[in-house]
Amino acid sequence: MLFYLAKMMIGRIHLSLLVALVHGLVIAAALTHTDDFVSLEALRNTWMDVPPNWSGADPCGHSWSGISCSGNRVVSITLASFNLSGQLSSDIARLSELQTLDLSYNKGMTGPLPAAIGNLKKLSSLILVGCGFSGPIPPSIGSLQQLVYLSLNSNNFIGEIPSSIGNLSNLYWLDLADNKLSGTIPVSNGSTPGLDMLLQTKHFHFGRNQLSGEIPTQLFSSSMTLIHLLLENNQLSGSIPSTLGLVQTLEAVRLDRNSLSGPVPQNLNNLTSIQELFLANNQLSGPLPNLTGMNSLNYVDMSNNSFDATNVPPWFSSLQSLTSLIMENTHIRGQLPVSMFSPFQLQTVSLKNNRINGTLNIGSIYSSQLKVIDLQNNLVDAFTQRAGYSVQIILVDNPICTEGGTENYCTFLYQSNSSYSTPAENCTPLPCDADKLSSPTCKCAYPYTGTLSFRAPSFSNFGNSSVFASLEKKLMDTFRSRSLPVDSVSLNNPTKDIDSYLVLNLQVFPSGQDYFNYTGISGVGFMLSNQTFKPPHGFGPFYFIGNNYPYFAGLTSASHKSSRTGVFIGAAVCGIVLLLLLLLAGLYALCQRKRAETATKKSDPFASWDPNAKSGGVPQLKGTKSFSFGELKRCTDNFSDMNDVGSGGYGKVYRGILSNGQVVAIKRAQQGSSQGGLEFKTEIELLSRVHHKNVVSLVGFCFDHGEQMLVYEFIANGTLKDSLSGRSGIRLDWVRRLRIALGAAKGLQYLHDLANPPIIHRDIKSNNILLDERLNAKVADFGLSKLMGDPEKGHVTTQVKGTMGYLDPEYYMTQQLTDKSDVYSFGVLLLELLTSRSPIERGKYIVMEVKEAMDKSKDLYNLQEILDPIVASSTAPKSVEKFVDLALMCVQELGVNRPSMSEVVKGIENVMELAGLNPNVESVSTSSSYGGTSKGSEHPYSNESLFASTVAYSPTSVVEENDRVQRD
Template sequence: MEQVFQAFLLLLLYQSLLVSAQSFYRDFSSLQSLTESWQNKPPSWVGSDPCGRGWEGIECTNSRVTSILLASMNLVGKLSSDIQLLSELDTLDLSYNKGLTGTIPQEIGNLRKLKTLLLVGCSFSGSIPASIGSLQQLDFLALNYNQFSGNIPPTVGNLTNIIWLDLSDNQLEGPIPISKAGVLGLEKLLTAKHFHLGNNRLSGGIPAQLFSSNMSLIHVLLNNNQLNGSIPNTIGRVNSLQAVRFDGNQFSGSVPSTISNLRNLGDLYLSNNKLNGSLPDLTGMNLLAYVDLSNNTFDSSVIPSWASNLSLMTTLMLENTNLQGQIPVSLFNQPSLESVVLKGNQLNGTLDIGNANSNRLQLIDLENNTITDFTQKNMNYKVSVVLVRNRICLEAEASTKRYCQEPTSSSLYSTQPNNCSPLPCSSGQISSPNCQCSYPYTGTLFSRVISFSDLGNASYYKELEQSLVTAFQSQNLPVDSVSLSNPFRNPSTDYLQLSLKVFPSSSDRFNRTGVSNIAFVISSQLLNFPNFFLPYFFIGDVYGFDAAYGSKKSSHTGLIVGVVVAVVILLVLVLLAVIYAVRQRKRVKRSAELNPFVNWELNKNSGKAPQLKGARWFSLEDLKKYTNNFSEDNTVGSGGYGKVYRAVLPTGEQVAIKRAAKESMQGSGEFKTEIELLSRVHHKNLVSLAGFCFDKGEQMLVYEYIPNGTLMDSLSGKSEIKMDWMRRLKVAQGAARGLTYLHELADPPIIHRDIKSSNILLDERLNAKVADFGLSKLLVDTERGHVTTQVKGTMGYLDPEYYMTQQLTEKSDVYSFGVLMLELVTARRPIEKGKYIVREVQNVMDTSKELFNLHSIIDPFINKVTPPHGLEKFVALAMRCVREYAAQRPSMAEVVKEIENIMELAGLNPTSESDPTTEEIDVEARGGKLRHPYDHQEGFSYSGPFPSTKVEPQ
């Protein structure tokens, strides 16, 4: 009997092991199938035991795969439907792998034990599958920063255990799902603390039933969507709310009075909507730190009393809210206040800032009001007071006053060493705050709700650094220290961005497990961040895991042999290098006069010689001969850059030679940029480069000769060319076509960066040609869609978003072109007598009236020949081009298409090569002498402030 019992036990054990083996093998097969299409899998994934052989990123329980953590692994591929076979999986984190594309398979709904799903910062697209509502155990869902489109599936309402719902920064559209016809909606998510749905394309209104007193929400972020209607008064029932972002939508009506019930609210963003009625009464909301009600159409009122009685408030933003009357001095004496922005109102009288100098106040921005006096209790006040475009700044010598100058801001911060001296590190390594050379894990931290405005206050970042280190070490992660740098407020999202570096301990490099665990801890919100930085998210960079480590098993003998061999090889190489150097010096000397690029290569700061396509090199002696030793008789123009000479080459070709003055020569990098760009672009609406001279300290460009000067000459009356409406349309079309070529047909795309009327030249038939590529940039990183670069351009044409972010895009050229279009209509300079053309058009423009009520500023000559048919559409298009945010501007291809439609409306054939009504103009026959098109009257660089250019959609 005992033997039978033992046999029975052995049979049960065998069956148990068999079942376990089958389950284990199924998980292995699932992982193999799941990752068949993946590139860059961890090299430790070898063998057939993901649970027993140390597969990095894989965690198991009882020989079953329960967790996959593979953030920042540079994975490339798709998420296979075989993910469903991992039936015990409770955590999946594939974040920060931009190479992961395609859709999320419907089969993901079969992972019934999944609790955490993190797919942040990948490239997933398509619709979010409805099956995601089957994940009943899910409490953390983060799909932000992808390319998801379509509607939010109503089945998300089935996730009744969810705490964190983040679908922001995608392309989701349609309404906010609410329960109906037996389908649950978001109002059923009573355990949720976070609704993050910002930066999508959601439309419709906010249903009143979305909010109830049974909810646990602390953050509701619906910013930068297309939502409309009124804000429901039911929002006042969610007493747990700490942050509300409804900014950047199309909400209208009054702010509900119930909002004052939100006594735990710290941050209220309602800006950039169409709200009206009275300013909301925020009395008693004593935890408010950040209030932004700007750019709405509230009824005229004085500054409300609650604005002076919120002791924790750091930032008050009431720009363009119809405020009037005197500013109470009590407003500036609150202990936590850092910024007060009251631009664009009708505030008047005397400004008295009281004792503001003794607290944390950094900025009082009252630009564009009617302040007449400023009482300065302390002549050395540290507060930045901005009274530009107030009456007080119209007085004589007002421009010398600090408060009458455009403000400059700086938010520079970088973690400093901890009482040690940074070490010189090898290539790729960085010295940590504890002065150890290592390879940090890097990425960007984003704060979605900024509770402060003094971005230069180091105390905020130091507290954040300490929180990060403490949190990492409490999670037993191999982190020595962290550093933060480059705080930056992105104007398009209104997020605060910070560069983060996490440095390893006990080694100079993280392994894959270390990186994936750090990324997971950050993204799953396990860090105890300070409240002023919440809610946050993180986008990690790809980490370089492949270090060249020496073999620890190498024998001493092998080491000695290796050193001896290396020394012998080194001596041979040195000898060869000496022989080569001697021969090369002789070769350079012999070929200096034969090779046009030797002079370029010998200049240590010039870099490699330019790569030319069609342009030729001219020697200084050649150009002296062609210009009669740069005779004054051949001078056709001059400016800040230098002089321009007309010349005829031996081939009979007429050229214009632009010779840089010594004091204005570009760096060789910019000079090389202009040469390379002009030599590789060929379009009838772009000025052609015939060649260049870089010889004996000279910088000269040789262009095709353009006889009729610049567009600025014609509009200002400096030339004898009078441009009617038809000719202006043709000029706009030509310049737009040239820019479109640069943006869409050049490879890689080119951003001009200095579009203005003095850089648009007119040939013998008044066809427009875009000139001057000295500031141009190649858009080589098409994934990001921008180039981060120092702000350069010409004041009045400069894109305000580029100015604020230093992120240059094609839309920066579109903004400048919009200003150029307004210049064509008005014949006014962009900034003339202190007035900015964009703002002037905005102030008088009335779309309900003839010619948009622009009679007072339209160039009178436009009407002298033919009626300006299509002018209203032309101005409307220009105002779209100068919208404040780049995403709202059209592309240059769209601009060309719309201009051509306007031309047809005006009776012109947009496909015609030349305007038959335009006579060829011979400047010399008229006896006129134009300022030459290659002149530079304005300087390049501009780093001053920029006027607001917000334009409502047409």
């Protein structure tokens, strides 16, 4: 039958047309080089969720999404935000003509980089930003002599920086920030290369790692053309080398949040091109650096060092380009001259915790941009006020206020002005369906979203709309110059994180239709990952972390039809081969159909979700991996008792090992649990949005075979409650308790300040703080969490839920949930760290106990009987007292009187410094260093760990439920 169909087709098609078509098919069939196809085929079989048009044997001829070719050779792979998962196999080495490899923003891309990557001799751009790659960086990268861009930031790489990178003489951009790299900074030594050889490199971005040792003197020379040196938030020690002053091309230097000591080199002011200088939070000593002549300097922060006491230096008034002068706790004394407030760009002056005295007079010709003068905890005894000034003055804890002052500058603290959001362009925003958002041009569409982080901004006034408008214009100009299908961009929620990065949420809206296709996302993602976009002056070096884009359009039916027509024509011409081709095509189509069905199921694992059930509507996820029931069954040995590591009202937790070797904790709901469904939905929706080292990571989920399972990273040492109660056998000394408090606070601060939208946890307690193998704290259990509502209201009106003893009384009375409700719960947690007692024990409430027993005139505030003996015997009693003060600030009756979590983080850092600790250095000890007498806990997840009881409150239930808690 098929043979006669072929014969009929041949009779109906003009011979010349057939010859032309067959000729074209033969050329197309041979278009892609064999090695390149074999390599891409291997990658396609290794990776999950590849684009749907990655099919056939001709990637170049059929224009596979993200693949660019020159002739028949693959020269570029740009797959940013394509939702890929898997590992980068050594098959990549077959692509011998490859020049660009960009897999950024695919968090599912994990595992080590293969050493074979060093065989890609023509590679000029290796960009793997914001993925999940781990293991050491292979030294073979030093073989990539053509490399210009090397961006491996925001992964999980460990080990030392390979010295072989020093061989990359063409390198322009070197970004290894935000990993877990350790060891010293490599420099050349005889036959061994080092980073000092990178004379043409403009960017050294190594911040947020664990680098240690001294900054090598040999690293810098006058031959270097370096403009950005970013080493913030590491563990570097020793002095700042004087050779730094030789690199006169430098524009941004960040050495803050390390353990650097000794005097600052006197030749630092040779660096007259520097615009941003961060030396804060070190142990620097000697005279305060003289920055006279650094006339390009916009932003300077030398806070929290041990400089010699000095009078207000003259350069405070001479640097006319300054926008931000941050010199907290730097032992400065004397009266501030009026002239220091006159530089026309000045926005922020923060001189907290110094010895500034006399009269504060900002004069009548102060900068029109000046927003904040923060002189908390100084010796100012008078203030010359002027009518109509708009500057926010803060003189709390100065004599002018402590002697009974009630003026505004004595009673309120700094209010953030970061409220920018892109306005609509002379149109009325539309109400949009589903996940669509209204763009600045008032069109409903599915935007591509992510976070822009600027590592060294030169300004501190984040409420200046014109500044962000210029950034938006520059973004749009760059998109248009690249002919990308972008209609508009939106920026919102500018914030300053704990490392003084400016963080902005970015939304990029498509043009011509309401979604991006794969080509559009590839272009937009690549423009932001490879630094094609150059931000306006003042924003400094940036990086972008894109979110997965789940709204891709499928291939058109016309392209499939064209492909089928070509197959039939080719079959007709080939005569007898038709039968074989059609049979193969049928088998191929059947396989493709099954593959498509599998892909559809993976892309929509909630097809069977019942939105009418108590668990609510279908979960809305941000690129979280879906596991099949079979996968989790295999990795737990059929949910064997041996892998059972805990149980509770929700279900059980099992230890599992995934196929990639990752150890995970699998939280399996009891079948038919309606309350479990709601928590399941809430937890995967929220945890799929958040990524922070102090928040437990959600690896994935399973909604298959009627099962509801959550797959987390495995946290080896269980809950903080287990350790405080002695069940885990881990002994927590005062130092470890402080580090745990800081880690938990940073995790909660991230949820409040950097998650988009902000998240209120609603159930902060010691059972929901997990401790990893190094006893680092991770916030867990988001089953009761809520997204922050209307930011203008600042609260969410909701039924009261939480855990007895930790519940915010204001929330209980008003039913209005705010981020300050979490602060209250965290304050109770701090008291629990101090006392090792449960919040309610034998009918006594720990908050009231501490308040009633306190006597600030006595040692340890007279709390020796309440404090845990380990805490009471601390060698730094002042730090214990300050910790008590901070805890009681958190549990103030009224939320408005409580600090924000960012202020709590700073408070704990100050306590740690009182205890002689560097808050920026993580402990290198493991839990075995804190071992005590084990209480026989068989597993790290006790019966209460991930499932600790919570209670929903009604006005009549508080007394009745005092000693009985149940799941809502």
